[in-house]
Amino acid sequence: VAIEAIEGKRGSAADLTGLVSDLLAAAGVDQPSADATARAVVDASSRGVDTHGVRLAPWYVKMVEGGRINRRPNVAFALKSPAVGHVDSDNGFGHRASFLAVEEGCAIAARTGIAAVTVGRSTHHGATGVYTLAAARKGFAALGMTHADSMVVPHGGAKAFYGTNPISFAVPVPDAEPMLLDMATSSIPFNRVFLRRATGTPLPAEVAVDENGETTRDPHAAAALHSLGGDDFGYKGAGLAAMVDILCSAFTGMGHGATFAPFGGPDYCRPIPIGHFFLILNPATFQALSMFDARIAAFLDDLRSTPARPGQRVMAPGDPEIAEAELRRRDGIPVDRVTWQGLVDAAMRYGVAVPDVRDTAETAGAEEVPVQ
Amino acid sequence: VAIEAIEGKRGSAADLTGLVSDLLAAAGVDQPSADATARAVVDASSRGVDTHGVRLAPWYVKMVEGGRINRRPNVAFALKSPAVGHVDSDNGFGHRASFLAVEEGCAIAARTGIAAVTVGRSTHHGATGVYTLAAARKGFAALGMTHADSMVVPHGGAKAFYGTNPISFAVPVPDAEPMLLDMATSSIPFNRVFLRRATGTPLPAEVAVDENGETTRDPHAAAALHSLGGDDFGYKGAGLAAMVDILCSAFTGMGHGATFAPFGGPDYCRPIPIGHFFLILNPATFQALSMFDARIAAFLDDLRSTPARPGQRVMAPGDPEIAEAELRRRDGIPVDRVTWQGLVDAAMRYGVAVPDVRDTAETAGAEEVPVQ
Numbered sequence: 015v016a017i018e019a020i021e022g023k024r025g026s027a028a029d030l031t032g033l034v035s036d037l038l039a040a041a042g043v044d045q046p047s048a049d050a051t052a053r054a055v056v057d058a059s060s061r062g063v064d065t066h067g068v069r070l071a072p073w074y075v076k077m078v079e080g081g082r083i084n085r086r087p088n089v090a091f092a093l094k095s096p097a098v099g100h101v102d103s104d105n106g107f108g109h110r111a112s113f114l115a116v117e118e119g120c121a122i123a124a125r126t127g128i129a130a131v132t133v134g135r136s137t138h139h140g141a142t143g144v145y146t147l148a149a150a151r152k153g154f155a156a157l158g159m160t161h162a163d164s165m166v167v168p169h170g171g172a173k174a175f176y177g178t179n180p181i182s183f184a185v186p187v188p189d190a191e192p193m194l195l196d197m198a199t200s201s202i203p204f205n206r207v208f209l210r211r212a213t214g215t216p217l218p219a220e221v222a223v224d225e226n227g228e229t230t231r232d233p234h235a236a237a238a239l240h241s242l243g244g245d246d247f248g249y250k251g252a253g254l255a256a257m258v259d260i261l262c263s264a265f266t267g268m269g270h271g272a273t274f275a276p277f278g279g280p281d282y283c284r285p286i287p288i289g290h291f292f293l294i295l296n297p298a299t300f301q302a303l304s305m306f307d308a309r310i311a312a313f314l315d316d317l318r319s320t321p322a323r324p325g326q327r328v329m330a331p332g333d334p335e336i337a338e339a340e341l342r343r344r345d346g347i348p349v350d351r352v353t354w355q356g357l358v359d360a361a362m363r364y365g366v367a368v369p370d371v372r373d374t375a376e377t378a379g380a381e382e383v384p385v386q
Numbered sequence: 387v388a389i390e391a392i393e394g395k396r397g398s399a400a401d402l403t404g405l406v407s408d409l410l411a412a413a414g415v416d417q418p419s420a421d422a423t424a425r426a427v428v429d430a431s432s433r434g435v436d437t438h439g440v441r442l443a444p445w446y447v448k449m450v451e452g453g454r455i456n457r458r459p460n461v462a463f464a465l466k467s468p469a470v471g472h473v474d475s476d477n478g479f480g481h482r483a484s485f486l487a488v489e490e491g492c493a494i495a496a497r498t499g500i501a502a503v504t505v506g507r508s509t510h511h512g513a514t515g516v517y518t519l520a521a522a523r524k525g526f527a528a529l530g531m532t533h534a535d536s537m538v539v540p541h542g543g544a545k546a547f548y549g550t551n552p553i554s555f556a557v558p559v560p561d562a563e564p565m566l567l568d569m570a571t572s573s574i575p576f577n578r579v580f581l582r583r584a585t586g587t588p589l590p591a592e593v594a595v596d597e598n599g600e601t602t603r604d605p606h607a608a609a610a611l612h613s614l615g616g617d618d619f620g621y622k623g624a625g626l627a628a629m630v631d632i633l634c635s636a637f638t639g640m641g642h643g644a645t646f647a648p649f650g651g652p653d654y655c656r657p658i659p660i661g662h663f664f665l666i667l668n669p670a671t672f673q674a675l676s677m678f679d680a681r682i683a684a685f686l687d688d689l690r691s692t693p694a695r696p697g698q699r700v701m702a703p704g705d706p707e708i709a710e711a712e713l714r715r716r717d718g719i720p721v722d723r724v725t726w727q728g729l730v731d732a733a734m735r736y737g738v739a740v741p742d743v744r745d746t747a748e749t750a751g752a753e754e755v756p757v758q
Binding site: 309 | 574684
């Protein structure tokens with residue numbers, strides 16, 4: 015599984031972080047929110063998760079300008095019990111609220127072994143894996159989820175009900191980057207449909223349905239997504255989506271995903287108060303750390319040395335992104351032309367300086383990235 | 387999704403529970419272990435989860451006789467922190483240890499809002515959903531997982547590494563049975579392959595691989611299973627399997643699934659010390675219960691009233707099993723001929739009385755049951 019090739023510009027993580035943060039601040043966003051959002055999208059882009067990376071910044075600016083996202087939220091954390099906390103994001107950026115949730119969750123879990131921290135009145139937080147990874151880099155395991163607007167038909171359904179409702183799990187690995195799973199509970203994200211419309215290529219089998227809920231490979235006919243498992247086993251992906259939706263709604267106090275206005279507009283004015291759910295585990299509470307580390311290392315060694323099919327390689331969750339991050343640290347982070355133009359346009363409007371970045375050399379292969 | 391039709395005998399839950407419990411006790415199993423195991427398998431069978439129901443009892447007797455399962459374990463619970471507990475199953479029946487884990491987890495979560503309880507040195511515990519459902523019937527939400535011996539190829543792999551590693555999630559529903567998700571992270575269980583060999587019908591697409599790891603629909607060529615998502619998106623099912631394996635090994639102190647001897651023998655003498663992982667959440671800690679209940683009811687109403695494709699019905703996770711349980715309460719629980727013969731043979735050997743059950747009338751339709 016290789017990362018999608020991108021043609022456009024290429025900048026350093028520091029340059030892109032500065033640009034996104036400056037842009038949001040210039041649009042009136044307070045510094046903690048601007049910084050957290052820039053950190054999150056550049057973290058995703060730095061690992062090849064371009065669908066949830068810098069690409070999102072122009073959309074975020076649009077939501078700030080429309081008023082859907084609160085520029086200066088009163089973000090508040092409260093303990094609900096010795097092991098449960100809640101972050102009220104006050105309709106501010108979900109990235110800031112989610113970093114805070116994970117930080118407080120680690121502090122709780124250091125005392126109690128495990129913590130659940132919910133986030134309410136939040137907004138889109140980019141890639142959920144950014145936050146579970148942040149916890150794992152501090153030595154904690156983390157499970158993270160968010161729900162979203164309707165894009166995915168329930169099994170047997172003719173109309174979208176679930177969001178792409180991702181599940182992320184990260185666990186620290188001795189002397190290496192954490193293992194990171196970060197997956198939508200649909201097979202593909204809807205922007206893969208847009209991409210295939212543009213390229214005129216058929217969709218993979220059993221990933222999308224037409225307006226009557228019938229499975230289609232025609233990207234122009236595709237009106238909604240199948241859940242993971244497709245025609246025969248989509249009830250499994252849908253079941254996971256239900257779990258995510260419940261943990262992010264009934265447990266956070268928000269409504270379920272199907273009650274949300276479309277994230278993609280046309281209304282950019284009214285807040286869409288969504289929820290996230292984080293679980294933080296302190297490995298040292300469960301096992302002696304030396305034993306825990308040895309078990310994780312043995313699991314990964316054993317998995318990666320499983321015999322592969324010809325031309326394939328057996329990888330652990332997140333391995334492709336770890337490899338891509340290495341390349342991008344060396345070569346810079348690519349930003350596609352459309353996104354770059356959106357950033358430049360917004361920078362012009364706000365009088366923000368654009369860093370000096372270079373053109374990408376075209377890279378071979380255009381395989382797709384395995385994230386939501 | 388209908389429940390698989392079964393031809394054989396049909397008995398009441400009380401009759402079958404008594405038979406399985408008496409049989410295990412006669413084989414030397416202590417009463418708490420025999421009762422917990424009988425309760426678990428009959429609970430699964432009562433909801434149509436026949437793959438993990440009474441069918442397993444003859445196999446359990448075999449493992450007891452071989453010595454793999456400890457007949458009289460010293461099952462011990464210990465708190466590891468205010469919110470984390472561990473059950474040492476002492477190689478005894480996983481059912482008893484898992485019921486205990488969930489019971490202790492509910493007691494912890496009533497104080498702290500959330501609890502993780504791991505189980506170590508355990509054995510096969512049947513359907514994981516039995517335990518999450520037990521928690522949900524007491525008003526708690528629960529997430530349960532278990533790992534297992536290698537049956538499933540990792541994405542790109544030519545050889546089995548993961549077990550079918552199920553994930554179960556249950557949540558209480560006001561004035562109704564809990565919502566229950568209970569799914570393997572492979573598309574099908576391996577006994578579906580055996581069934582298709584017997585019936586000579588091809589497997590569904592992208593659910594199994596041959597001895598070289600190539601996808602096959604020939605049940606006779608099938609040597610291992612694909613993870614959920616198949617050829618293109620199996621990295622997602624495999625990623626979930628990795629999460630389950632880690633939570634059930636590094637966190638419980640056990641080895642990962644690929645280190646286990648095959649559960650199906652030929653060695654029935656040596657223990658295979660597996661782990662389970664349970665998470666219990668107290669909804670009342672997160673939200674006012676009236677609000678929580680209203681959110682769950684609204685979610686389920688909205689989901690079930692989503693427009694369906696012609697001839698289909700949109701259901702919530704566990705709806706088919708709730709309907710089947712209603713029928714089986716009325717008509718009795720069917721037990722297939724092979725399983726019944728196995729129970730009768732064992733009963734004869736141990737001089738256990740066999741309840742008077744009647745023949746099943748053949749039922750129409752043989753669709754497959756959506757469980758691991």
